[in-house]
Amino acid sequence: MRYLKCTHCGHLNEVKTEYLTLCSECNKKLENNYTDWKEQNPDKSFEDFNALVCVEEEQLEATTTSEQKPKKNAGIKYGAIFLAALAVFFIIGHFGGNYVRNMLNPNHQTGVNKEMMKIVGEINKSCPMMVDAESRLDNVEVLSHQIIQFNYTLVNCRKESCDFEKIKIALTPEITKYVKTNPQMEAMREANVTFNYEYRDANKNQLFVISITPKIYMAH
Numbered sequence: 001m002r003y004l005k006c007t008h009c010g011h012l013n014e015v016k017t018e019y020l021t022l023c024s025e026c027n028k029k030l031e032n033n034y035t036d037w038k039e040q041n042p043d044k045s046f047e048d049f050n051a052l053v054c055v056e057e058e059q060l061e062a063t064t065t066s067e068q069k070p071k072k073n074a075g076i077k078y079g080a081i082f083l084a085a086l087a088v089f090f091i092i093g094h095f096g097g098n099y100v101r102n103m104l105n106p107n108h109q110t111g112v113n114k115e116m117m118k119i120v121g122e123i124n125k126s127c128p129m130m131v132d133a134e135s136r137l138d139n140v141e142v143l144s145h146q147i148i149q150f151n152y153t154l155v156n157c158r159k160e161s162c163d164f165e166k167i168k169i170a171l172t173p174e175i176t177k178y179v180k181t182n183p184q185m186e187a188m189r190e191a192n193v194t195f196n197y198e199y200r201d202a203n204k205n206q207l208f209v210i211s212i213t214p215k216i217y218m219a220h
Contacts (some may be wrong), residue, residue: 001015002055003054005031006030007202015050015054019035033051036050037049040126071151076198083216124139134156137151138153147194150197154167155202157199158201158202166212171210180217189218194213196210
């Protein structure tokens with residue numbers, strides 16, 4: 001059995017049909033319902049939605065167990081959950097390493113920002129998108145020629161109640177490792193691109209930004 005968690009009251013709604021849009025507890029609209037998700041992901045099916053967005057009964061049991069542990073483990077829980085979000089809609093996957101490498105070549109600076117904006121525009125056509133039961137990719141931004149930022153929302157997190165500092169501590173080494181070692185990101189690393197990952201809570205309050213600079217990912 002799979003569930004959708006209401007971002008308003010926290011109730012877990014059993015997903016029996018693709019037409020589930022309201023929380024059975026508070027009767028408010030489920031922000032991560034299938035109908036809205038399908039509009040952003042027209043090529044995906046209800047089965048994909050269940051696999052990517054909904055929470056399985058086994059995951060629910062594991063989460064319940066983890067919540068009984070001391071609060072210091074909260075960041076580890078989020079660290080495991082959000083790793084899947086790092087590769088979502090990454091530029092290399094859409095356009096190929098050679099294209100990005102040529103586009104960011106220092107010898108071809110004219111029009112670089114314009115081309116980068118075109119790439120980001122294509123990615124953002126699929127945003128916002130739920131990447132798992134806890135996180136949503138809202139959009140991607142080009143902050144400058146060599147800074148790209150991925151903006152995420154932790155849909156079940158409220159700044160006043162979630163331990164976001166521990167979440168950041170757990171995420172930072174995992175994101176750093178991903179940026180340093182993923183072969184698909186080689187072209188971006190060669191171009192000395194800085195990768196920013198911004199996280200906000202369900203009320204759009206900024207929680208933190210993790211910035212992986214060339215100095216960081218080139219360090220041994």
